[in-house]
Amino acid sequence: MNMLSRRQFITSCLFMAASGLCLVPISLYSSCKQDEKRANTVPNFEPKYLKLHISGVLKKRGEGLWNNMASCMLCPRQCGANRLSGNKGFCGSDSELFVASYHPHFGEEKPLVGRGGSGAIFFSNCNLRCVFCINWKISQGGEGRRSSIDQLATMMLNLQEMGCHNINLVTPTHYSPHIILALDSAAARGLRLPIVYNTSGWERMEILRELDGIVDIYLPDFKYADETMAAKYSSGAATYPELAKVALLEMHRQAGVAKPAGDGLLYRGLIIRHLVMPNNVSGTRQIIEWMGANLPKDTYVNLMSQYRPAFKAIEYPEISRSITRQEYLQAVEWARQANLTNLDLQG
Numbered sequence: 438m439n440m441l442s443r444r445q446f447i448t449s450c451l452f453m454a455a456s457g458l459c460l461v462p463i464s465l466y467s468s469c470k471q472d473e474k475r476a477n478t479v480p481n482f483e484p485k486y487l488k489l490h491i492s493g494v495l496k497k498r499g500e501g502l503w504n505n506m507a508s509c510m511l512c513p514r515q516c517g518a519n520r521l522s523g524n525k526g527f528c529g530s531d532s533e534l535f536v537a538s539y540h541p542h543f544g545e546e547k548p549l550v551g552r553g554g555s556g557a558i559f560f561s562n563c564n565l566r567c568v569f570c571i572n573w574k575i576s577q578g579g580e581g582r583r584s585s586i587d588q589l590a591t592m593m594l595n596l597q598e599m600g601c602h603n604i605n606l607v608t609p610t611h612y613s614p615h616i617i618l619a620l621d622s623a624a625a626r627g628l629r630l631p632i633v634y635n636t637s638g639w640e641r642m643e644i645l646r647e648l649d650g651i652v653d654i655y656l657p658d659f660k661y662a663d664e665t666m667a668a669k670y671s672s673g674a675a676t677y678p679e680l681a682k683v684a685l686l687e688m689h690r691q692a693g694v695a696k697p698a699g700d701g702l703l704y705r706g707l708i709i710r711h712l713v714m715p716n717n718v719s720g721t722r723q724i725i726e727w728m729g730a731n732l733p734k735d736t737y738v739n740l741m742s743q744y745r746p747a748f749k750a751i752e753y754p755e756i757s758r759s760i761t762r763q764e765y766l767q768a769v770e771w772a773r774q775a776n777l778t779n780l781d782l783q784g
Contacts, residue, residue: 482704484631486651490624498647499617506532512564512610513639513680528564528611529579535561537581539592541601546739546781548695548703549603549633549654556596556630557605558589560612565637566672567660569750576608577748589619590626597630602702603654605633613644617651631704638709639677640684645691654695655688655707657681662720662727670718670756678720682727685709695737695779708737708781713768714744716755721768729775739781740768 489495505511506520518526525531541554549555561581563570574580584592593604609616620632631653638657659681661667667677688707695706709728713721728736742765746757765783772780 482631482698484624484629485653485705486620486632487624487629489650490621495617495621495624495651498651499614499621502614502617502644502647503532506614510641511613511644513641513674513676514564515641526564526611527566529562529577530611534584534586534589534612534615535579535581536584536589536592537561537575539596541596541599542605545605546656546703546708546737548697548701549605549656549708551602551700551702553600553602555603555605555633556593556599556601557607557635558592558596559607560609562611563608563637564611565639565674565677567748568670568672568753569744569747569756571745571747573748586615586619587622589615590622590628593619593623593628593630594626597628601630603631603633604628605635605656607635608637609634610636610640610644613648617647620651638681638684639671639674640680642683642687645684645687649691652692653705654703655692656710657685657688657707658710658712659685659724659728660712660719662723666718666720670753682731685728686731689732689736694733694735706737708739710739710741711768712741712744713760713765714756715758715760715764717764718756722771725768725771725775725777729772729777734776735779736777737779737781738772738777740765740772740783742783 486495502511508517509520509526510517512528514527516527518524520526520530520532523531537559539558542557543550543554545555559575561575561579563576566577570576596604606616632651633654633656634648634652635656638659661677664675664678668675671677692705692707695703695708697703711721711724712719728738742760744760750756769782
């Protein structure tokens with residue numbers, strides 16, 4: 438099967454006006470269907486959320502988070518917007534769900550992609566609002582279609598039918614109530630794939646505790662080591678470094694070290710992404726040293742080299758260029774000095 442890049446694949450997706458759902462090209466769908474049995478045959482695997490669904494706890498947690506939107510405290514902004522009354526929070530969302538696209542995604546980490554792809558669902562809007570966001574039309578422009586909880590559940594089931602290996606929730610924080618309620622519905626209809634929580638890393642401990650027993654794989658960023666940089670480039674999010682550290686420790690407690698199974702796929706665990714930025718804006722060395730000192734040495738760390746100036750980055754001279762090869766190689770050397778043994782390198 439020919440593999441598509443993220444950009445090529447997203448470009449190839451088409452929205453159906455009637456349903457608001459993004460479909461995949463027929464040729465790719467056929468290829469995924471050929472691998473369906475292999476992709477979804479997971480010996481001895483049971484998603485963590487299934488027991489909570491059966492006991493009724495999953496629905497109860499979703500309803501509790503839904504009520505939180507009456508004075509929204511779902512993310513560290515804690516903006517207090519009454520999203521249930523139609524007011525929009527700092528993230529740009531009220532209580533209505535907006536989805537930009539969903540499809541098998543082949544640009545994620547190899548243990549998530551396998552042969553059938555990671556079942557990505559891209560949610561509209563974002564609470565972090567970075568000035569260099571490559572997907573700013575979705576995260577800050579609100580690009581996407583209104584969807585119901587039932588439609589979201591159907592998306593999850595469609596991705597399973599296509600042969601994807603997991604459900605990859607991209608930028609999920611502000612829609613966590615919708616996601617949990619949709620997951621409860623999808624589980625009742627036969628969903629059995631692992632859940633990937635693909636987040637910026639800026640999370641509240643109170644919300645992460647509600648996700649305990651629901652999320653199988655955490656996929657957070659660790660963007661900044663310095664609060665000044667976080668505030669400058671992510672709309673005043675000065676608490677990012679402090680809260681990200683606490684969040685990563687909790688995610689590790691819940692999911693453990695990411696270790697692929699015998700088939701090469703990942704079903705549980707923590708993968709940390711760090712985007713190396715020009716002029717050490719992200720504080721790469723400090724982040725790596727913190728991970729080496731506070732997490733197991735075999736924690737899966739993806740050192741990402743693909744920073745490109747996007748959106749408003751050109752207005753900030755220090756981040757208005759791509760990183761150099763030397764900057765990336767220096768990051769790799771720091772990781773080795775920290776004795777991190779499970780590195781995903783892209784340089």
